[in-house]
């Protein structure tokens with residue numbers, strides 16, 4: 117297609133963007149553009165183009181966290197950071213006590229947007245909201261976090277209420293629902309995003325791990341061990357008996373992180389937004405809160421799409 121053929125050329129991002137279908141974005145006056153089947157905000161696409169033009173490839177030892185927005189990225193960033201760096205830090209002076217997880221684990225395509233001439237972040241742990249089919253090919257380990265789309269939509273909508281510029285017309289929940297179910301929400305269609313990673317996890321179980329937010333909530337310790345094993349860094353018996361797994365899951369829990377000074381009152385520099393309040397990333401941290409916000413009809417529609425598109429394997433309720 118035109119899009120795929122453009123991708124391999126050194127065209128300017130503006131020319132590439134102008135060729136793509138677009139829709140209203142959610143956070144700012146940036147649009148979302150349809151590229152390779154997904155709706156990406158302008159800056160994200162510019163970052164992706166920079167990565168492609170530099171033929172960027174993660175290293176085999178890198179770890180990439182992938183997620184649809186509001187699916188538990190902040191939590192997984194914290195967990196992966198704490199697990200992969202566990203020999204370097206103690207729990208009294210741990211970086212997670214003084215930095216928001218988003219400062220410790222950069223978002224690949226957002227970093228590339230900010231540094232288009234040298235788009236490679238210098239960390240081996242990073243994150244992406246890109247769909248699986250837009251990721252650079254690589255042998256690195258990928259951890260995907262899935263969350264019930266009802267909670268994702270409710271969480272997204274609250275996030276947008278907080279961050280969307282007050283100068284722009286607000287987006288009502290029914291409007292957000294409409295765009296989300298049609299598939300043209302940022303990084304959507306949600307269900308295709310999930311399916312891309314789910315299929316990859318079945319096809320390449322050694323390199324792609326598919327986790328559910330709801331499972332993590334139910335059993336964080338079991339899932340932290342699973343993560344460490346998947347990354348080739350299993351907890352030793354000694355570590356387990358010292359309580360390291362418990363301490364990591366406690367440190368990364370919603371209760372702990374959201375009550376830290378840095379996450380209550382601190383801010384960090386965003387790639388797209390100059391200053392973001394860290395508390396924007398912590399709201400309820402619960403399973404099923406969407407039922408307090410979505411109408412019965414919205415819930416039915418979302419469950420029906422999920423059943424049709426993802427099948428019973430991924431139904432979480």
Ligand code: A3P
Nearest residue numbers: 186187188189190191271369370398399400401
């Ligand atoms: P809610 O809005 O439902 O509370 P992301 O990190 O992908 O942006 O997702 C944000 C969602 O994850 C928010 O959901 C937020 O409260 C929740 N969250 C943040 N940190 C968490 C943690 N440590 N444990 C569980 N949920 C967390």
